[in-house]
Amino acid sequence: MRLILLGPPGAGKGTQAQRIVEKFGIPQLSTGDMLRAAVSAGTDVGKRAKAVMDAGKLVSDDIVIAIVSERIDQPDCAKGFILDGFPRTLVQADATDAMLKAKGLDLSKVLEIKVNDEVLADRVSGRYTCANCGAGYHDTNLRPRQEGVCDRCGSTHFKRRPDDNRETVVTRLQAYYKETSPLIGYYHAKGKLASVDGMADIDRVTSDIEKILESA
Numbered sequence: 001m002r003l004i005l006l007g008p009p010g011a012g013k014g015t016q017a018q019r020i021v022e023k024f025g026i027p028q029l030s031t032g033d034m035l036r037a038a039v040s041a042g043t044d045v046g047k048r049a050k051a052v053m054d055a056g057k058l059v060s061d062d063i064v065i066a067i068v069s070e071r072i073d074q075p076d077c078a079k080g081f082i083l084d085g086f087p088r089t090l091v092q093a094d095a096t097d098a099m100l101k102a103k104g105l106d107l108s109k110v111l112e113i114k115v116n117d118e119v120l121a122d123r124v125s126g127r128y129t130c131a132n133c134g135a136g137y138h139d140t141n142l143r144p145r146q147e148g149v150c151d152r153c154g155s156t157h158f159k160r161r162p163d164d165n166r167e168t169v170v171t172r173l174q175a176y177y178k179e180t181s182p183l184i185g186y187y188h189a190k191g192k193l194a195s196v197d198g199m200a201d202i203d204r205v206t207s208d209i210e211k212i213l214e215s216a
Contacts, residue, residue, distance in 0.1 A: 001026055001080035001213065002105060004087070006183060007113035009172045010124035011198045012205060014136050016113065017082050019206050024213065026080040031064055034071045045070055065095045069103075080108065088180050093187075110187040111209060113198035117173060121166045128164075131157040142202060 001024055005013040017028045038046030039053070045066040049059050064086065072081055087093040100106060115123075126139035132155035137144060144151050150158075163172075187193040196208040 001108045002100070003080070003082045003108060003213075004110045004187075005082060005084065005113065006110060006180065006187075007115065007198060008117070008120060008176045008181075009169065010120040010127070011113040011115045012123075012202065013084070013113060015142065015202060016111075016205060016209055017084055018136065020082055020209065020213070023210060024080070026082060027076050028082045028084050029068070029071055029077075030084045031068065031086040034067050035059065035064070038067050038070065043070060061089075061092055061095060065092070065099050068096070069099050072103075072105075087183065090182055090186055093183055107187075107192050109194055109212065110183075110192045111212065112184055112193060112195040113205070114195050115198040119199070120173065121169045124164050124169050125166050128158050128160045130155050131159045 003020070003026075005017055007013050020026070021028050035049055039050045040046070045063060049063050049067065052059050052063065068083070068086065071077070083096075087096050097107075123138065123141070126141070127136060128138070129136050130150040130153060133150065133153040135150055135152040136142070137158070148156055148158075150156070184193060194212045196205055196212070198205060200208070
């Protein structure tokens with residue numbers, strides 16, 4: 001099961017990705033995490049990435065694709081994976097499709113979580129994560145069962161992203177609609193897109209996603 005999650009910032013992609021991981025036993029692959037791991041491991045593509053970053057430049061699409069390609073060859077991806085935060089553009093989507101095709105693979109589904117922009121500011125400004133294991137929470141929508149204690153690992157340390165505030169939501173939404181939202185039409189044309197109502201209760205969204213994946 002090879003998946004991509006689409007949706008604007010605050011749509012709940014992180015929460016739902018964690019639940020898919022737990023339900024289906026496939027890893028969630030973050031390009032940031034993969035990049036850091038490749039650099040730390042000193043792989044060939046990691047060395048290329050490090051040279052670019054050390055020069056203060058942005059890592060190119062071809063390097064990111066190479067890192068994704070290297071990562072999904074690892075044993076824990078044998079049953080599939082969730083791509084988190086990638087692809088973000090049509091160029092990256094084409095390159096991802098070509099990379100998978102070269103391996104004899106294809107995407108199973110692209111899940112779009114649809115939400116009302118007006119509620120995103122509240123969602124984004126209220127979210128935080130466990131500083132130890134990364135489990136996601138929200139001030140009103142998803143609090144730990146025991147106040148101040150992570151449900152997953154028991155840590156009492158939490159953190160918020162500095163850009164998770166109302167002032168940055170508009171800028172991030174503009175970037176999403178300009179660069180990433182065209183992927184919705186791209187994957188729809190390929191017959192891979194399935195949409196769920198992200199405005200529903202979190203558990204309902206999870207249920208809707210599971211139904212889609214179980215019938216895929």
